[in-house]
Amino acid sequence: MFELDERYIDGFPEESREEVDNTDRSFIGQQKHEEIMLCTRLHPIIILPYVFGIALITAIFFAIVYGTSNVIPKGEIMGQILLFGVFSAYMYYLHRFFNKLLNYYLHVVILTNYRVIEVIKTVYFCNNKDTIDLHKIQDLKKDQDGLFCTIFNYGTLVVEVSAIHETKRVRYLPNPDKWFQTLNKVKRSYIERRRAKVPRGGHSPVVQSSTYDKVGVSRSMLHNQMIRVL
Template identity: 25%
Template sequence: MRRGSILIRMIESRYMPEVFSKSGKSKSPPSTDLRVVSEVKRMVDEGYCEPPWRSLAAMPPGTKFEAQNDDEKVLLLMRKHPVTNLWWIGLTAVLFGLPLFWGEFPLIASVTPMVGLALAVFWYLGLAFFVIQNLLLWFYNVYIVTDERIIDVDFFGLLYKNVNAMQIRKIEDVNYSQVGMFSSIFNYGNVVIQTAAEQRSADRTEEASAFTFEAVPNPDRVVKVIGELMEQEEKEEYEGRTK
């Protein structure tokens, strides 16, 4: 049975009234085949699907990605923890107030008021550009786990994009690390996914693997979901061989 159809059946049985549900009265406990779905469903129950800008979303509604297959379901959508944005937010706050002290610099103080105004306009436009860039890069640098693949979307600056996709069955091992005070306090970390043929990423991140989910929240739950997907994949392969 396709994993996507299992998923839909689980959501139906959980959220639809029984009269609309195909399964009707019979509510059998989930079998081991449904472990993955139950984990994701648990996250949905805990409110992990909304709002759309959250950094770990389970089955986010209305989310699609490039090269998505027709029957492919997005299980997890991740981006860096919001606390990783503090550096540029703090820098912006400092730079925002800097023009108040321009009078202390003799070179800037000696220009005419109109040129000073032009300088201030350029300063704040540049600052707005900096903010928008960082906001876009944070929002669209995402990691996606579907019922078939994992996808790592990396954007760098204005003109560089790197998208890696890999089938679940090619994953050899998955682990995570939490290093530093902030990652312990806010519970985020790096999830490293090892493939059968280990390769370093060709991109500019110098990551330990082509698939490193950087600074994602609740890395333990992410590892659990991927681990269960791997188990399910192995089971499906085994059953396929024995048929």
């Protein structure tokens, strides 16, 4: 888990606004003035089933290999076929296990000064991004039910989104208390800034959205309408 940079809670330092260009720095689609405030991978408990699985399969693999080598003499065609099959299966599980570990490192949850982003990336097949803008968050809930959740300090962050009555759940989030508190602070700060119409270094915080872009409505217009309503 990354620590929160307190400078960004109540505002944005001028020097970082002007000098730093964060475009695509830490994830695809990061905006120029978008700063990462909290970032985490999911709790390592999610890889525990894979560790137990590979341990079990390794035990079975060694039992078969040594059992076969004791019973079938070396060079026997049936023994070769059996061992080839066993090695093939074990290699498959080995690659699967290590790819799960690599995928674990690529799946991150990020809180920036504009939005909450879940980057669901795998080595080969998946490259998804789930984003919620801070001004759309209506309600926040933290679920931490169960013995393991309490002992290992992980939980589910439930984000209720306004207008579309949708909820976004981030499961297996480590240190959910910190996320809950920080997200509330950042959201409040963001809304206050928008209400006060304070420009960030002279730049409009336009966040790209394919949905809005398709219908030709810019995000800044929606921001302004929301501010008027508030």
